[in-house]
Amino acid sequence: MKKKTIVLAIIALVTVSFSTMAQRVDRTNFKAGIHGGVPFGDISDYSNFEIGLDLGYHWGVSELIDAGISTGFMNAFINNDTVDFGPVEVEGDFPNIQYIPVTAAFRLYPTYDFKLGADVGYAVGINDGNTGGLYVRPMIGMNVSSNTELNISYIKISDDYDFSMAALGILFLF
Numbered sequence: 702m703k704k705k706t707i708v709l710a711i712i713a714l715v716t717v718s719f720s721t722m723a724q725r726v727d728r729t730n731f732k733a734g735i736h737g738g739v740p741f742g743d744i745s746d747y748s749n750f751e752i753g754l755d756l757g758y759h760w761g762v763s764e765l766i767d768a769g770i771s772t773g774f775m776n777a778f779i780n781n782d783t784v785d786f787g788p789v790e791v792e793g794d795f796p797n798i799q800y801i802p803v804t805a806a807f808r809l810y811p812t813y814d815f816k817l818g819a820d821v822g823y824a825v826g827i828n829d830g831n832t833g834g835l836y837v838r839p840m841i842g843m844n845v846s847s848n849t850e851l852n853i854s855y856i857k858i859s860d861d862y863d864f865s866m867a868a869l870g871i872l873f874l875f
Contacts, residue, residue, distance in 0.1 A: 728761040736870030742863035834860035
């Protein structure tokens with residue numbers, strides 16, 4: 702009788718484990734896409750538009766959570782050659798403001814097609830005089846198809862000035 706109980710318990714555990722594995726959604730994937738942003742804060746005095754490349758790799762931690770790494774390239778286009786620094790006006794040929802973010806990425810999935818998340822890390826400044834800074838990018842995303850995502854995000858880089866923007870992006874999952 703004892704052996705039958707143990708065998709039945711093992712069969713029940715194996716059955717439960719297989720059924721939970723069958724319901725698990727594996728979101729491990731590589732992501733690549735682009736985004737466009739509208740600057741505000743200090744950066745809006747110099748730029749009207751930003752475009753960027755987004756790359757990332759996410760691992761499915763659980764059915765509701767992903768974690769991963771992300772990077773990319775961001776370029777804020779300078780809109781003129783004259784910049785006002787308070788009462789002083791400086792004329793010159795200013796470079797576009799460029800960053801390469803290196804971040805950790807987290808996503809929560811309340812539903813299969815909807816996600817909330819954030820990328821947090823450091824944005825490396827790559828143009829002259831750009832020191833880089835802390836990078837924070839909270840976002841809301843929605844799956845358009847099984848391998849395409851649209852997202853809206855807020856990008857904030859804590860540099861010597863306020864680099865903030867609202868961005869709209871599209872990602873392709875591989």
